[in-house]
Amino acid sequence: MEEKNIRNFCIIAHIDHGKSTLADRLLQLTGTISDRDMQEQILDDMELERERGVTIKASAVRMMYDAEDGRQYEINLIDTPGHVDFSYEVSRALLACEGAVLVVDASQGIEAQTLANLYMALEHDLEIIPVVNKIDLPAARPEEVAQELEDLLGVPAEDVIPVSAKTGDNVKAVLEAVVRQVPPPGGDPDAPTRALIFDSHYDSYKGVIAYVRVVDGVLSQKDTLKLMATGAQVDPIEIGVFSPGMLTTGILRAGDVGYVATGLKTVHECRVGDTLTTVRNAAAEPLPGYQQVKPMVFAGLYPVDNDDYDALRDALEKLQLNDASLVFQPETSQALNFGFRVGFLGLFHMEIVQERLEREYDLDILATAPSVEYEVVLRSGETITIDSPAELPDESVIEEIREPWMKIQVFTPQDFIGPIMELVTKKRGVYETMEYLDASRVMLTYRIPLAELIVDFYDRLKSISRGYASLDYQFDGYEPGDLVKLEVLVNQQPVDALALIVHREQAYHKGQKLVSKLKRLIPRQLFAVPIQAAVGKRVISRANVKALRKDVLAKCYGGDVTRKRKLLEKQKKGKKRLKMIGNVEVPQEAFMAVLRLDED
Amino acid sequence: MARNSEGSRTVSLYIHIPFCRSRCSYCVFNTYVGLEHLITRYVAALCNEITLLGKYSQHPIVHTVYFGGGTPSVLSPPQVARILRSIADSFSLSDEAEISLEANPSGVDVLYFRALRQIGVNRLSLGAQSADVRTLQLFNRDHTWRDVVQAVRSARQAGFRDVSLDLIYGAPEQSLEAWARTLDETLLLAPDHLSLYSLGIEPGSAMNVWIGRGSLPAPDVDLAADMYEYASGRLVQAGFEQYEISNWSLPGYTCRHNIQYWRNLPYLGVGAGAYGFTGALRYSIVASPAEYIRRLQSVETAPEGLSPAVNQDSIEYVDRDQLRAETMMLGLRLLQEGVSRSRFADRFGGTVEAYYEREIETLKQAGLIHVMEDRIVLTAKARLIGNRVFMCFV
Numbered sequence A: 001m002e003e004k005n006i007r008n009f010c011i012i013a014h015i016d017h018g019k020s021t022l023a024d025r026l027l028q029l030t031g032t033i034s035d036r037d038m039q040e041q042i043l044d045d046m047e048l049e050r051e052r053g054v055t056i057k058a059s060a061v062r063m064m065y066d067a068e069d070g071r072q073y074e075i076n077l078i079d080t081p082g083h084v085d086f087s088y089e090v091s092r093a094l095l096a097c098e099g100a101v102l103v104v105d106a107s108q109g110i111e112a113q114t115l116a117n118l119y120m121a122l123e124h125d126l127e128i129i130p131v132v133n134k135i136d137l138p139a140a141r142p143e144e145v146a147q148e149l150e151d152l153l154g155v156p157a158e159d160v161i162p163v164s165a166k167t168g169d170n171v172k173a174v175l176e177a178v179v180r181q182v183p184p185p186g187g188d189p190d191a192p193t194r195a196l197i198f199d200s201h202y203d204s205y206k207g208v209i210a211y212v213r214v215v216d217g218v219l220s221q222k223d224t225l226k227l228m229a230t231g232a233q234v235d236p237i238e239i240g241v242f243s244p245g246m247l248t249t250g251i252l253r254a255g256d257v258g259y260v261a262t263g264l265k266t267v268h269e270c271r272v273g274d275t276l277t278t279v280r281n282a283a284a285e286p287l288p289g290y291q292q293v294k295p296m297v298f299a300g301l302y303p304v305d306n307d308d309y310d311a312l313r314d315a316l317e318k319l320q321l322n323d324a325s326l327v328f329q330p331e332t333s334q335a336l337n338f339g340f341r342v343g344f345l346g347l348f349h350m351e352i353v354q355e356r357l358e359r360e361y362d363l364d365i366l367a368t369a370p371s372v373e374y375e376v377v378l379r380s381g382e383t384i385t386i387d388s389p390a391e392l393p394d395e396s397v398i399e400e401i402r403e404p405w406m407k408i409q410v411f412t413p414q415d416f417i418g419p420i421m422e423l424v425t426k427k428r429g430v431y432e433t434m435e436y437l438d439a440s441r442v443m444l445t446y447r448i449p450l451a452e453l454i455v456d457f458y459d460r461l462k463s464i465s466r467g468y469a470s471l472d473y474q475f476d477g478y479e480p481g482d483l484v485k486l487e488v489l490v491n492q493q494p495v496d497a498l499a500l501i502v503h504r505e506q507a508y509h510k511g512q513k514l515v516s517k518l519k520r521l522i523p524r525q526l527f528a529v530p531i532q533a534a535v536g537k538r539v540i541s542r543a544n545v546k547a548l549r550k551d552v553l554a555k556c557y558g559g560d561v562t563r564k565r566k567l568l569e570k571q572k573k574g575k576k577r578l579k580m581i582g583n584v585e586v587p588q589e590a591f592m593a594v595l596r597l598d599e600d
Numbered sequence B: 001m002a003r004n005s006e007g008s009r010t011v012s013l014y015i016h017i018p019f020c021r022s023r024c025s026y027c028v029f030n031t032y033v034g035l036e037h038l039i040t041r042y043v044a045a046l047c048n049e050i051t052l053l054g055k056y057s058q059h060p061i062v063h064t065v066y067f068g069g070g071t072p073s074v075l076s077p078p079q080v081a082r083i084l085r086s087i088a089d090s091f092s093l094s095d096e097a098e099i100s101l102e103a104n105p106s107g108v109d110v111l112y113f114r115a116l117r118q119i120g121v122n123r124l125s126l127g128a129q130s131a132d133v134r135t136l137q138l139f140n141r142d143h144t145w146r147d148v149v150q151a152v153r154s155a156r157q158a159g160f161r162d163v164s165l166d167l168i169y170g171a172p173e174q175s176l177e178a179w180a181r182t183l184d185e186t187l188l189l190a191p192d193h194l195s196l197y198s199l200g201i202e203p204g205s206a207m208n209v210w211i212g213r214g215s216l217p218a219p220d221v222d223l224a225a226d227m228y229e230y231a232s233g234r235l236v237q238a239g240f241e242q243y244e245i246s247n248w249s250l251p252g253y254t255c256r257h258n259i260q261y262w263r264n265l266p267y268l269g270v271g272a273g274a275y276g277f278t279g280a281l282r283y284s285i286v287a288s289p290a291e292y293i294r295r296l297q298s299v300e301t302a303p304e305g306l307s308p309a310v311n312q313d314s315i316e317y318v319d320r321d322q323l324r325a326e327t328m329m330l331g332l333r334l335l336q337e338g339v340s341r342s343r344f345a346d347r348f349g350g351t352v353e354a355y356y357e358r359e360i361e362t363l364k365q366a367g368l369i370h371v372m373e374d375r376i377v378l379t380a381k382a383r384l385i386g387n388r389v390f391m392c393f394v
């Protein structure tokens, strides 16, 4: 197709504002998916996405659209995730597009990631098409929200497109706007080939599948291709488009979005952000790539069964192909043996990675409590960076510990300002400014230590605001803090994987909570198990898990055999998921206990 | 009956009587209150089921019969007699067969027991549960301890030599002292056999609801462990032998029917909600008495040896691995006999170690089993934590 008949756009929004549902309607409208094959949020094809009703990965899809001007257009759509932890997915999708449909929920209005994603799109000079969704809801206030968008973007409120992605009402107007307002790609079809790899996944038959946006020239199955950064050469196994399944076309031209099955086996040869060109007529300059994102939180991931170490490494490598933000390196723990220190963009990201490893790779893994990255200035004058409490040197050699602080924006109805203030203060946060978004909603700006932000801040914010508050954050800087290491001893042995770095003033409180939490989580063993929390040499809290006295099926007669056998099988399975620390069996939840200290 | 894989022609027979006058607060058994009007037809259905099974399986020897419930003592002696006659007609009922019947201490007397004795019942199991008034009330039992005393006396007068009592310990708010008193009172009655059960709070029971609501404290498992240990000591003093985790008997008074289960040998189950094991498969009979009666009306065959009232979804084929695992899990419950090495080898064509080398070694190291020349048994310290041992084999 000629470039002038191609449009590339992405859908961006705050979480749950209806991006994937809108994508569904567009796929139906263009006949890309028959009504029979349609299912809700069809682009959320990962099991986890479907289960949680959340988009985790951006997905691209090609549609053919017969517009009202009588011409047929090739439209490439990228649906993006709305959760703040996945904004890196959005940023990469933006580079493959010339336009962005900005969706806002008509009952909720502008939220934190509406702004965050909008600013990202503007930075990339994308044409913005504002859409107000869910106008079918009784609580919808489309005119007000359109007005908010006018104030924000400077487009007249009447140009904001009101739709219901659920009923399909007025969604055709979105496609018409895309055709009319989003500029065609504008690459040079005759120049040496350059295609940007914006995502990938691993296929056991076809190797690394690179998702590409062709900027100049042509990608053809007949050519030998080259990755400009790594120098790797490939004879593509397959080239095609997403429709939404992979559909072979053998060729992709300037402006197209599609995929190249490379046959490559590892991530090292095919990086997201690299440029593909042809060997025969190689381009001189690669396209600008992506900035590698910096992880915010770090946690140890360990196989429950030590024999699964290699399998876990393989799985992490494969997952890295589908999650360009994932970083990891080997780590050893006295308590947990061999595993990996893994960096995440946030706790939700961590949870998703953990679940994907368990489901997609069938691994039993154990995660330690997440930590942030500290800068430790030593008496010697040297500064080291640590991302695990176990690495903190002895107090006597430390001059100063610095921790990362974040700037956060909280969007909330003004009714909740009081409780939010209280929460932030409790978490060592500092108030900065308050701006009115409209008559009843405000944007609060605070500074807060990242370590406090990652521990249940978001959940508590949601619960005290009855779900209304939303949050965005950016790294602000490192600052010294009065921080100490809180150690946990199980059966007299310090367990490195349970250690925490906490503010001195919170050490006592947290130590007590942690000990009583662990006491509840660690099942009774055949002997009594003391649990202690200590700062330095000083024990600040202790408790005993009493020895198990009784564990036997009282009654077992003819009628019970099958049931009793199944009960025992279940019990056995449960025990297998426990981790041996010394001679104590510890459940995986114990390592995450620190996240829920204030719950009950 | 499918011919059981042991080639043995000796089976046990369990007969379920799913009627009770009231429901106990801990009970989740398959039993019904207020369905007494079905009893006559139910007995007819039982007789029909027994006849069909006997015919199909070519009249194997029945060496134990057990009337369980529910409350089997809701049956009149002629009803019991009719059932026993069907068994005698369709199976080879051995002369020395153990024929047990569970009875409720209320609503029974010497005449009733005498009649049962005369038609061949030779073992009685009485649901005594507790000598403590408050515990009996909590359990919603429909009898007093005096009823228990009276029932035992009547049974003796009627000529029963083999009388067993069931007791429950570890109830919420039950003290160790109260339990000790129940044991004392019980021993005064000179039973031949005792089954002592730790109270389990089962989903679906009234007690589970009370505890969930917070109107009743949950049982204290550590205290239950103390009670168990106390009972073990007390009963040994009184001349009892603990032959199974929850069962004690005077010498010669073990329950042969239950030993059949623990040896993992075949038994037929008849009656609504009964379970059976042919040696090759496990099954259960439909739970509803009405449905059971319906299914047994005017049928004359038992296809593949299974009752026409079998619950199709319950049929489970037991392969060799599972049979072995169950043989260990059940056999180790027998504290004296344990898992017999010779019987195991005859049955599975290899020693216990040949199949479970690692498990046996680990458990031995941990002091949880004794490996003897002729058998493997739990150690004293493993009795209360038997699951840790059984688990290794499933």
Ligand SMILES: Nc1nc2c(ncn2[C@@H]2O[C@H](COP(=O)(O)OP(=O)(O)OP(=O)(O)O)[C@@H](O)[C@H]2O)c(=O)[nH]1
Residues within 6 Å of the ligand: A013, A014, A015, A016, A017, A018, A019, A020, A021, A022, A041, A053, A054, A055, A056, A080, A081, A082, A083, A133, A134, A135, A136, A137, A163, A164, A165, A166, A167
């Ligand atoms: N009533 C109504 N509900 C809608 C509409 N559009 C989406 N929804 C519902 O809103 C919820 C979120 O929709 P999604 O399409 O998954 O939202 P999303 O923006 O893709 O969410 P993330 O990808 O997780 O950020 C779902 O329950 C949808 O059914 C609409 O127009 N009207």
Ligand code: SF4
Residues within 6 Å of the ligand: B019, B020, B022, B023, B024, B027, B028, B029, B031, B069, B070, B071, B127
């Ligand atoms: S008598 Fe037995 S079967 Fe009947 S309700 Fe009580 S416990 Fe349940």
Ligand SMILES: [Mg+2]
Residues within 6 Å of the ligand: A019, A020, A021, A044, A054, A055, A079, A080, A081, A082
């Ligand atoms: Mg989505």
